[in-house]
Amino acid sequence: MPSSCQEIRQELIECMLKSNCVLVKRNTVAECFKSENADDVPSECQSIRKSYAECRRGMIDPRKRFRGNATQ
Template identity: 40%
Template sequence: MAKSCKGLATELVKCLSESDCVKVENRSIRDCAGEKSPSVSSECVGLRETYFNCKRGQVDMRARIRGNKGY
């Protein structure tokens, strides 16, 4: 994993592990990250979108030439 997205991934895992989706519903972090559940906070949803955009920027050759724009 590139260094530019590693911090986002860590924050996302930490946020999801503290959410009701994991704590109350006893679901895995992967399950909670993959869908839009009401038990996942809007902060985690925002981190998820930012992380996915960061990863997409690494794959998209046009974005790789321009850079990740601070993600």
């Protein structure tokens, strides 16, 4: 995995491991993001997940491959 997305991925993991969905309800991270449990995920973790998805998408998009994942 490209190192540019690795930091965001690690941040997402740490955020989810601190959430009530994982700690209190004992769900897995994948279960927490499913539609019935999506309300239990903090908004901070949701925004990190969106950033991670954009980073991964940027690695595939040929227009961004030359420019990098830098935000404009």
